[in-house]
Amino acid sequence: MANQLNRLDQIFAALADPTRRAIVMRLCAGEASVGELADPFDMALPSFMKHIHVLEVSGLVESEKSGRVRTCRLSPDALVGAEDWFQQQRAIWEARLDRFEAYVMKLKKERAAKRPSRTTKKKGSE
């Protein structure tokens, strides 16, 4: 219950760990078995498997077992989902910058029009 966190939570949490980021980077270059993935890391296998599991739960990675080897691959949808979040924020941010710039422009024009000889009206916000 109440444990159904947002998918973004899990994606970002997954990517917050350098080991897991390295795994994702590795998988960007193509699928690999658990053993191959684990090899570069100085870590006991069960610990490593936990990372794989976190990545799977987050939706970043999927895997399937054939014989006794489990092959992992990247599931790019989740990555793209997270990337989208950034782009949305950037869009909002840039819109704000535009508005701000427009505001500054307006101020400049007003300043050019009225000579600053009398008490200027107090500015509202921002």
Next chain:
Amino acid sequence: MANQLNRLDQIFAALADPTRRAIVMRLCAGEASVGELADPFDMALPSFMKHIHVLEVSGLVESEKSGRVRTCRLSPDALVGAEDWFQQQRAIWEARLDRFEAYVMKLKKERAAKRPSRTTKKKGSE
């Protein structure tokens, strides 16, 4: 010592929490005081301040205090840095897809050239 984690670790960890993501989203729309930021959240102030602190340490947010009010603003560099990570991964991923596509093309051509009348050689990897 050894506690000098990668900046990406901290950025992703910061963004893994819905409260903090909401703060970042709010700040995309313009700077705000701690009180204003905290208002929508049903959380004690000290708890909330911890989130602000995490965001500051990650470099996503910066703040300054004037009088008794602390004003927070987004520091977009960190956001962009994280976004870059995604774009790099996507670039690698897409390069791989291209290579894979090229490989498939090559296979097709070879298949078209040699007639499959005799035992086809076993494929190596990928």
Next chain:
DNA sequence: CAATTGGTTAGCCATAGAGCTAACTATAGG
């Protein structure tokens, strides 16, 4: 079939994370 290889399960431990209350500091306003 026996031994190896490749993963998996179970369970332990230490630390970090997210929340709380209570008490404190420091400005702003009356």
Next chain:
DNA sequence: CCTATAGTTAGCTCTATGGCTAACCAATTG
């Protein structure tokens, strides 16, 4: 000067996370 406002510090809980070992399948391979 007194009080209310806006943060801040200190210190406590509880859970989640990241690591380990030991023991355990289940496919290969000799």
